[in-house]
Amino acid sequence: MSGSKQLSTGDIFALGFMTFAFFLGAGNIIFPPLAGQQAGTEFYWAMAGFLFTAVGLPLVTLLACAKAGGGLPRMTRLLPKQIGIAITLAIFIVIGPAFATPRTSLVAFEMGFKPFLGEAESQSWILLAYSIGFFVVASGLALHRGNLIDYIGKILTPVLILLLLVLSITVLVNPQGTAAAPSGDYLTQPFTKGFLEGYNTMDTFGALMFGMLIVDVLHKKEISDTKLQTRYLIFASIIAASGLAFVYMSLFYLGVTSSELAPGAENGGKIFAIYVQALFGGPGKLILAAVVTLACLTTAVGLISACADYFNKLWQKLSYQAWVVVIAVLCAVVANVGLTxxxxxxxxxxxxxxxxxxxxxxxxxxxxxxxxxxxxxxxxxxxxxxxxxxxxxxxxxxxxxxxxxxxxxxxxxxxxxxxxxxxxxxxxxxxxxxxxxxxxxx
Structure with missing residues (x-):
């Protein structure tokens, strides 16, 4: 252990903040408000189920990554090589260019940018331009993964946490309504329905990728001792899980108290946007844009970096930098499918x-x-x-x-x-x- 550098206390918290920021993205913002509104008076059970899959499982997954000594490729080591690659590839495609990463741009556009457009007619072209710009920035940050702790853990995430604290405290102090009667499956099986809704965040898939990415970031910081890597990964996991639980409970409660403000909303993004506007008035658009854009951008950086790293190891004819560009282009294309x-x-x-x-x-x-x-x-x-x-x-x-x-x-x-x-x-x-x-x- 003496031959390996160690992180300072500040760097450990920055690593935890970086991990939290990687997780806190599109799904984390759009699904809890809708689940809370539909759960209504049964929100305690629904929230418990949601936290089980959206916080508990990712935390356990990161701990499993630590025990396995890396991410998903290490965790499939006992399977035949081709089957392990197939499982890993399927999950990386889903969490990468096929679904989760393009969704970060879509949510940032729908919630953070679209409110400023008014009744613009050609929003398809605006979405295309926005998604290209979004992934240019995300890929630019991903190309410098050795500095992710500094860029994200020490700069972007503290700003994001401050904004979320302001929002969460305001929701608790000044709720915009009361809980309505539960609807749909929340009426008869609130815990199970909340459990299944937690799937949508894709956080367990993200944890399988981020475990590998965190170890790589530690390597870039010259942390070579495997016991230290495991210890830091555990610390980062606990910090990230605590932050996620706080955010989810706040957004769930926001949804619970939104039935009068945003009745029948088709997705949690609209509930969130309407609620923030009601709480903060004109400045609410700016707060909403800052929270959503930062949350989605940091997640996109983590996902692109993790995918590029895996694909580079799987097919080395393309460098890590080339894979970053390829994945970013694919994400920008898929993002134009539309959120719903x-x-x-x-x-x-x-x-x-x-x-x-x-x-x-x-x-x-x-x-x-x-x-x-x-x-x-x-x-x-x-x-x-x-x-x-x-x-x-x-x-x-x-x-x-x-x-x-x-x-x-x-x-x-x-x-x-x-x-x-x-x-x-x-x-x-x-x-x-x-x-x-x-x-x-x-």
Whole structure:
């Protein structure tokens, strides 16, 4: 350990702030207000479910990354190489150029820039120009990843946290309404509905990527000792999770008290924008623009950097810098699909991949307790993927309900959690497999 540099206390907090900023992006802002409004008087249970998947799972995932010694590629090490690459690639594409990263630009545009446009007619061209500018800035920051702690952890995130504190305290002191009756699934299953809504933040996927990115940033800071890296990653995880929980609870409460102010809003972004305008009047647009743009920009930087790093290691014919540019261009193109359409397309994909990611995290946390780790990985992940695909096909609405008669017997199928009990059973079976030597490092 003596041969490795160490971070100062200030740098450790900056690392935690950077991690928090990477997570706090588009989904973190647009989904809690809508969930809070729809949950109404059942918001305590709904919020608990949401925090479970949107804060608890990412925290556990980062801890699993620390234990595995890196991010997603390290966590699939016990699988056949091609299968591990396929899982990793699918998650990186979803969290990168296909969905999550373009969404950062869309939310920044819809909430931070569009309110200043008035009734502009050619908003498609304005969106195109905005998305290009957004990803030019994001890729510019991503190209200097060695300085991410300094740029994001010490400069951008403290400004973002200050703005969020002002907003959160104002919401608590001066709520704009009271809780209404719950609607939809929140009426009968608020916890489960909140749990599933937490999928939309994609934070667990983000954690699988950011674990690797944080380790790389530490390398750039000349932190070479693996025990120190693990310790700093744990500190960063706790700081980020605490910040996320605070933001989510504030935005949830904002949504709960918004039923009179923004009734029937189609997404949380509109609720958030209307609420901020009601609280702060004219300056509200500026506050909204600053919060949303900073939050989305820092997340975009983290996602582009993590994706470029992985794709560069997978296909080294293109340099890291070249991958940054390629991913940024793809994101700018996809961003012009539109926010509502992008969310609709991404939901089935999330239902298919989230259970696999959750199972992978759990397996990495308990891998040293399993008598046959490789066999356990094969069994549990196969069960998770199979059942998750059934949930994903169901949620598309493209297949008649009669086609799922065979699956009705599965516990929690009607809740969109058909995978949960079978995966739990597979995990239990994994502990009772006959012990046998397996040639794989755990």
């Amino acid at each position: 359409q992008l969310i609709a397309i991404s939901v089935p994909v999330l239902f298919a991949l989230y259970p696999v990611a959750i199972a992978l995290v759990i397996l990495n946390l308990i891998v040293d307790k399993l008598p046959r780790p490789k066999s356990a990985f094969y069994l549990v992940l196969s069960v998770a993927l199979l059942l998750a695909l059934i949930d994903a096909v169901k949620v598309t609405g493209l297949v008649n309900k009669e086609a799922f008669d065979f699956a009705e017997a599965l516990p929690l199928f009607s809740y969109g959690l058909a995978w949960l009990l079978p995966v739990t059973v597979a995990l239990v079976i994994s502990f009772f497999m006959p012990k046998k030597a397996e040639q794989a490092a755990v």
